[in-house]
Amino acid sequence: xxxxxxxxxxxxxxxxIDDLMFCKMAEHKEFCEEILRTxxxxxxxxxxxxxxxxxxxxxxxxxxxxxxxxxxxxGKYINIEVQQANDxxxxxxxxxxxxxxxxxxxxxxTKFEFVPDVCIVFISKFDIFNAGLPLxxxxxxxxxxxxIVNNGMSEIFVNTVNYNGSKTAKLMRLFTVNDAYSIDEFxxxxxxxxxxxxxxGGAKVMNExxxxxxxDEKRESEKLGEKRGEKRGEKRGEKRGxxxxxxxxAKDMKKKSLPFSLISEITGLSENKxxxx
Numbered sequence: 001x002x003x004x005x006x007x008x009x010x011x012x013x014x015x016x017i018d019d020l021m022f023c024k025m026a027e028h029k030e031f032c033e034e035i036l037r038t039x040x041x042x043x044x045x046x047x048x049x050x051x052x053x054x055x056x057x058x059x060x061x062x063x064x065x066x067x068x069x070x071x072x073x074x075g076k077y078i079n080i081e082v083q084q085a086n087d088x089x090x091x092x093x094x095x096x097x098x099x100x101x102x103x104x105x106x107x108x109x110t111k112f113e114f115v116p117d118v119c120i121v122f123i124s125k126f127d128i129f130n131a132g133l134p135l136x137x138x139x140x141x142x143x144x145x146x147x148i149v150n151n152g153m154s155e156i157f158v159n160t161v162n163y164n165g166s167k168t169a170k171l172m173r174l175f176t177v178n179d180a181y182s183i184d185e186f187x188x189x190x191x192x193x194x195x196x197x198x199x200x201g202g203a204k205v206m207n208e209x210x211x212x213x214x215x216d217e218k219r220e221s222e223k224l225g226e227k228r229g230e231k232r233g234e235k236r237g238e239k240r241g242x243x244x245x246x247x248x249x250a251k252d253m254k255k256k257s258l259p260f261s262l263i264s265e266i267t268g269l270s271e272n273k274x275x276x277x
Contacts, residue, residue: 007214010262012197012205016189017125017160017175019067020209020258022082025192026052026068026139036078038171039135039158049088054079064100077105078119082175085254086126094120100151115150125176127159134162134169147203159200186230213258213264250274 014021025031047070054069068080079097083090098120106115122128129136138155139148160172173180176191178197183191184264196202246267253263260271267274 006262006265008203008207010259011210013086013178013259014197014206015174015176015178016193017082017084017123018258019082019255020142020213021193021196021206023052023067024196024205024209024222025189026050026080028188028192029070030188031192032068032080034079034186035171036072036121038167038186039156040119047071056097056104058100058103060149062096064097066097066101069101076117076119077101080121081123083122083124086124086128087254090122090128094122094155094157098155102153104111109181115152117154119154119156121156121158123158123172123175124159125160127161128157134159134164134166150175157202210258213253225268247277253277 002025005051016022016025028051029047029050032050033045037043037045049071050071054066056064056066058064066079067082070080072078077103079098081094098118101120102115102118105118127133136157138157140151141148158168158172160176163169164174166272167185170182170184171189174182174186176195181194183190194202196206227252244270250263250267250273251271253266254274254277260274263269263274264271
């Protein structure tokens with residue numbers, strides 16, 4: 001288990017691209033508004049409501065937890081997601097998130113004409129299309145005619161790896177570079193980031209979030225380990241179950257964008273092993 005001093009040092013390395021920091025910043029609708037005005041290139045966009053870590057229920061299948069659900073003044077619902085690891089089919093993730101969000105915000109009996117518009121903004125630490133651009137808009141096009149079809153669902157992919165000097169690319173530097181701030185262009189993002197990384201109160205908040213995450217993971221691991229140990233009963237089975245539990249916990253913490261060194265400290269797995277998961 002890492003010490004409090006180690007946790008403080010790890011917390012200082014977090015940036016808005018990390019789930020823990022992003023979700024804390026996304027509690028402020030002004031932060032989401034600044035992001036969306038930049039990425040959607042709409043200086044008049046108004047966010048009236050934001051929910052960090054919004055739980056989208058699916059009673060017949062997989063539910064989702066969205067990093068941020070925003071509602072704009074004109075009634076559009078926008079999900080902002082941040083993702084570090086290129087470890088899954090994120091195109092299908094975006095499709096699924098949009099479907100769950102749509103079903104949860106649409107009242108029974110609503111005519112399809114009045115189903116709310118939904119937009120997914122997917123911010124990643126990798127270029128999902130490998131085309132060298134920092135921003136991609138997905139359009140639905142009739143193959144035979146080239147006509148663009150608007151069904152109320154839009155997808156925008158942003159990445160932090162390709163810099164072209166655009167305003168969106170400049171914003172992405174704030175998401176990943178420790179000492180990057182821009183009070184003139186991105187005052188809200190800069191202020192919140194500085195507060196969480198540098199101020200005594202902000203550092204305390206991040207430390208508490210990180211400590212709770214680690215504590216919850218350890219507790220969950222112990223519970224599952226006990227259950228599996230009871231079922232197996234054999235030492236060999238218990239050992240295998242413990243190893244599997246370390247891997248499960250490492251995968252979960254990796255999804256939450258924790259540093260590999262911290263995951264290694266908690267689970268006892270090597271950083272190479274964590275990287276390969």
